[in-house]
Amino acid sequence: MHQGHDNHFGFLSNLNLFICSLLEVLECYTISAESFIIPLFSTLLAAFWIMVPAYIPNPVAALCGGGTPIDFGKTYADGHRILGDGKTYRGLVSGVCAGIAVGALQIWLWGAFGWTFLPEQTAASVVILAFGALLGDMGKSFIKRRIGKNRGESWPIADQYDLVAGAFILMLVFDPAWLFTNITWQILVVILILTPILHRTVNIIGYHIRVKKEPW
Numbered sequence: 001m002h003q004g005h006d007n008h009f010g011f012l013s014n015l016n017l018f019i020c021s022l023l024e025v026l027e028c029y030t031i032s033a034e035s036f037i038i039p040l041f042s043t044l045l046a047a048f049w050i051m052v053p054a055y056i057p058n059p060v061a062a063l064c065g066g067g068t069p070i071d072f073g074k075t076y077a078d079g080h081r082i083l084g085d086g087k088t089y090r091g092l093v094s095g096v097c098a099g100i101a102v103g104a105l106q107i108w109l110w111g112a113f114g115w116t117f118l119p120e121q122t123a124a125s126v127v128i129l130a131f132g133a134l135l136g137d138m139g140k141s142f143i144k145r146r147i148g149k150n151r152g153e154s155w156p157i158a159d160q161y162d163l164v165a166g167a168f169i170l171m172l173v174f175d176p177a178w179l180f181t182n183i184t185w186q187i188l189v190v191i192l193i194l195t196p197i198l199h200r201t202v203n204i205i206g207y208h209i210r211v212k213k214e215p216w
């Protein structure tokens with residue numbers, strides 16, 4: 001009888017141990033979700049939200065571009081084109097307008113639905129991000145022509161980061177307060193990882209639907 005009671009108690013304590021271990025595992029999971037998965041996801045979302053007005057102009061320029069080149073076909077002192085036929089007024093205007101339009105939608109969504117967990121876009125930030133992205137793209141083309149690379153030729157790293165450099169340099173000049181409140185080092189790291197991935201993906205799609213001549 002005494003023996004039976006002990007066995008019964010042994011089983012219960014084993015069960016107790018099992019449940020405690022299970023709870024501990026679950027607790028670890030919630031801790032890692034709170035301290036790792038959720039912050040990672042919200043940083044990713046914030047980085048993307050910040051960059052939307054800068055990401056839109058390039059594909060829209062590729063889609064709508066053409067016609068008069070920004071450099072009017074002129075060559076520089078080195079005999080190469082100033083910017084080349086890949087930079088046109090139509091591409092610049094359509095791209096910047098599209099970036100601003102989508103940014104305006106973000107400003108509206110943020111206010112109308114109280115999406116305060118996301119970074120706040122302003123009229124200035126949206127214009128600077130959209131225009132800065134294509135300014136960076138033009139700056140890159142200018143240097144690309146100077147080192148003798150033809151229009152459309154691949155120039156790794158510069159081709160992917162020109163929009164980030166252009167947007168952030170312009171932001172540093174015209175709205176440094178916005179830059180320093182929103183671009184934390186975590187956000188910057190995510191932007192530097194996310195940008196080439198999105199750039200490559202969109203360009204491969206653009207290449208296959210024949211909007212872009214090259215897949216880079």
Ligand code: CTP
Pocket residue numbers: 061062063064065066083084085086087088089090091092134137141144150151152153212216
């Ligand atoms: N585009 C445009 N106007 C701009 C930017 C881009 O018309 N301001 C269009 C052009 O048709 C261009 C296409 O978008 O060919 C893809 O842009 P991008 O890859 O930046 O230009 P490339 O043709 O590769 O020229 P570059 O070598 O100077 O980067």
Ligand code: MG
Pocket residue numbers: 152153159216
């Ligand atoms: Mg190109």
